Amino acid sequence: MDPQLTSLIVPTEEVTQIEECLSHLVEDTGGNYALLLDKSGQVIVSQGDGIRQDITALGALIAGTFASSREVAKLLREKDFRMLFQQGVRENIFIALIEEQWILCVIFNKGTHIGLVKVLTKKATDELASVLERVRQQHKARDEVLGSSFRTSMEDTIDLLFKD
């Protein structure tokens, strides 16, 4: 099958590394929150103070913003915007791309200088790029992770829940 259509399986060990990387990033920048998203908008890992209830919608919107800025880049014959910065009154958000696959976001307030966030985010994206590389290379069989009866159970659940 087309390798682009198979799932991206992030093993426990790699999730732990991502969590550590994000919590260092939050600590070192004095930021409030860091998120790692898949380009499809799904949240892989989030770290920081408090629980954001709207995190799912946040992921969808940030990924959408990034994807649309990429289209803007193309129209300007720019290869890509690797980073995006959005400035609010209370909070700012800094977004960086990792190998066209993942998106790293740092949410921080006025107390933190953007220059520091830029430098530390760059460091973190390099680290996360190597995690991503390892994730891509581990061709774990789906059945090994999900179990062979997953599909039939899933179909039953779909029939049960998707109805008027």
Next chain:
Amino acid sequence: MALINVAAREIHCKIVYYGPGMCGKTTNLQYIHESVSSDVKGDLLSIATETERTLFFDFLPLDLGKVRGFQTRFHLYTVPGQILYERTRVAVLNGADGVVFVADSDKSKLEENIRSLKELAVNITRQNKKFQEFPIILQYNKRDLPNALPVAVMDKYLNGMNWTRHEAIATTGVGVFDTLKSISRLVISRL
């Protein structure tokens, strides 16, 4: 591509409703949001113009709970169908695991349907995915219209690939869940 987080035991799949302007993509999501049980659905997020046309996307997260120990989530999106928003559709399509192509059965919309489907093929190919292998379900919407084209005619122009297709009236919900079930099963079969 679907995302499986082994540590959190989570699976995420992204499904995009694609099709020409006004064909009923947003109406599909609204019906699902109104009808599905409240422990399954999240909030429906719509970024639309003042006239209710989709400007960026609609987004509806569905949480199917634990299946064999894995928390399973489907994220449904619609693209903005108006010609003007071609680049925005590319952005929303990014990372999709499956597509529902919603065609408008209105006789006068056949050409728009064909053009939109061609554009979808180009956009999927540009993401380095093989269009022939990409999970797609067809929906012929607005079957209630008096001037609806016969299904056989729509098949001839739109379903050369022999996808599973459903007839629908999204405003009353006919065929909406059949379509959702088909695309979900198809995406799961490719995990």
